[in-house]
Amino acid sequence: MRQIDHFIVGGAGSAPKRFGDVFNPNEGGVQAQVVLGDAAVLERAVQAALAAQPAWAATNPQRRARVMFDFKRLIEDNMDDLAHMLSAEHGKVIADSKGDIQRGLEVIEFACGLPHLLKGEYTQGAGPGIDVYSVRQPLGLGAGITPFNFPAMIPMWMFGPAIAVGNAFIVKPSERDPSVPVRLAELMLEAGAPEGILQVVHGDKEMVDAILDHPAIAAVSFVGSSDIAHYVYQRGVAAGKRVQAMGGAKNHGIVMPDADLDQVVNDLAGAAFGSAGERCMALPVVVPVGHETAERLKEKLIPAIHALKVGISTDAEAHYGPVVTQAHKEKVEGWIQKGVDEGAELVIDGRGFTLQGHEKGFFVGPTLFDHVTTDMSSYKEEIFGPVLQIVRAQSFEEALTLPSAHQYGNGVAIFTRNGHAAREFAARVNVGMVGINVPIPVPVAYHSFGGWKRSGFGDQDQYGMEGIRFWTKVKKITSRWPDGAVDGGNAFIIPTMG
Numbered sequence: 001m002r003q004i005d006h007f008i009v010g011g012a013g014s015a016p017k018r019f020g021d022v023f024n025p026n027e028g029g030v031q032a033q034v035v036l037g038d039a040a041v042l043e044r045a046v047q048a049a050l051a052a053q054p055a056w057a058a059t060n061p062q063r064r065a066r067v068m069f070d071f072k073r074l075i076e077d078n079m080d081d082l083a084h085m086l087s088a089e090h091g092k093v094i095a096d097s098k099g100d101i102q103r104g105l106e107v108i109e110f111a112c113g114l115p116h117l118l119k120g121e122y123t124q125g126a127g128p129g130i131d132v133y134s135v136r137q138p139l140g141l142g143a144g145i146t147p148f149n150f151p152a153m154i155p156m157w158m159f160g161p162a163i164a165v166g167n168a169f170i171v172k173p174s175e176r177d178p179s180v181p182v183r184l185a186e187l188m189l190e191a192g193a194p195e196g197i198l199q200v201v202h203g204d205k206e207m208v209d210a211i212l213d214h215p216a217i218a219a220v221s222f223v224g225s226s227d228i229a230h231y232v233y234q235r236g237v238a239a240g241k242r243v244q245a246m247g248g249a250k251n252h253g254i255v256m257p258d259a260d261l262d263q264v265v266n267d268l269a270g271a272a273f274g275s276a277g278e279r280c281m282a283l284p285v286v287v288p289v290g291h292e293t294a295e296r297l298k299e300k301l302i303p304a305i306h307a308l309k310v311g312i313s314t315d316a317e318a319h320y321g322p323v324v325t326q327a328h329k330e331k332v333e334g335w336i337q338k339g340v341d342e343g344a345e346l347v348i349d350g351r352g353f354t355l356q357g358h359e360k361g362f363f364v365g366p367t368l369f370d371h372v373t374t375d376m377s378s379y380k381e382e383i384f385g386p387v388l389q390i391v392r393a394q395s396f397e398e399a400l401t402l403p404s405a406h407q408y409g410n411g412v413a414i415f416t417r418n419g420h421a422a423r424e425f426a427a428r429v430n431v432g433m434v435g436i437n438v439p440i441p442v443p444v445a446y447h448s449f450g451g452w453k454r455s456g457f458g459d460q461d462q463y464g465m466e467g468i469r470f471w472t473k474v475k476k477i478t479s480r481w482p483d484g485a486v487d488g489g490n491a492f493i494i495p496t497m498g
Helices: 039-058 061-077 079-090 092-111 155-164 179-190 204-213 228-238 261-277 291-306 326-341 396-405 419-428 464-471 490-491
Strands: 003-005 018-023 030-036 121-127 129-136 140-143 168-172 199-200 219-223 242-246 251-253 284-286 345-350 367-370 387-390 411-415 435-436 474-482
Touching: 030 079, 030 251, 030 326, 039 129, 039 140, 039 168, 039 199, 039 204, 061 079, 061 092, 061 155, 079 092, 079 179, 092 155, 129 261, 140 155, 140 204, 155 219, 168 204, 168 219, 179 199, 204 228, 219 228, 219 367, 228 242, 251 261, 251 396, 261 284, 261 291, 261 345, 261 411, 284 291, 284 396, 291 367, 291 387, 326 345, 326 387, 396 419, 411 419, 419 435, 464 474
Parallel strands: 003 030, 140 168, 140 219, 168 199, 219 242, 251 284, 251 411, 284 387, 367 387, 411 435
Antiparallel strands: 018 030, 121 129, 129 474, 345 367
């Protein structure tokens, strides 16, 4: 059986002791085994990174940017192979996998502008013969702990800016779909990055804890569930690290009475069910305002959902494919049953879905609930599957309160033709990313990504200038070149700019 190894300079150093199964979501069987590492494996990666990083940091920014340009070209040249590799382990359809890669690539494109991004500030003549300036310098060694749902995009969100500014980087990807991050590291080496600058270690909680505890790792970026994000943040900060930890979500889509319902239904079909709902920026809750809006929306949603095609990841006509594992399929179907038990109206039931010729695949059909209420646990928690819930609101104020009061605050959207309502909503809603007639409001690469409340721990977002700030530290220099004799008496006085 195929074995997926770490990508470390000089290898892991010892024979593997533990393995994790990598499934084929379309067929249901085990297709490979990934080697699970420990603190000793991490130590080898850390030492290789520490050996390579000083020379990389000393490389001028323009030359580092050229490596990023070459990496971008290699990703584009290998797009088809990467997408098929991703889909084979994750299950998302090929077009969705290409989107995964492309959104990561956009952050690499942003990182190609590194020479401009690293320019500091300068004040000449801040005092008599005194100049003051600041420069951004790399932290040294960073690490990323990434989830299964975006095995290309999220690693590139992390290591793109981190490496571009002069750090070395270690990725610990999800053990469910680990092949793409390894291939990205190979391509980074081919692009001209020195050995040790981008490495990949595989593992479970044992490896996560080793990363969080290692004193040489200066910063950690994490994306995953909120409980684990909180754990990562607390343990990493306690170890003296800079940490950004992105958690779960329960994103709402507010539908005002004046919204274009045909467009809303089209947007919801993709935002709620695309990638089998395995997105932290999925839109699993729709909030129609008013009884008439709710009834009209429901009437249009039902045939649209029935028209969705679930298929294997290589089916070009499929809207989405299987979920990642059998365990996750059972979890999603358990949430559907929970919704029924809690009294929600199950309009379309996606449980028991099978695909002819792929009966053992991890498929869940599209599911629709109506009359979901805020006291239901199926509303409070993230389902992370192809399940859409309708929560009815009677007024704009009630609709505004729902996402604002929810424990998660990742993304939210409002659908309306009314500019005042949209502006008021965007200003007042207590959520980190807002879409106005945009169902999945993931900001472009030169802004930044991050949620609020239990969707994000730490005070800096991913990529954009927030990413540059996270992966660098600012050094402030005050210099004096006096013209005349030194006044020894002033040597004991704190300098002022007077």
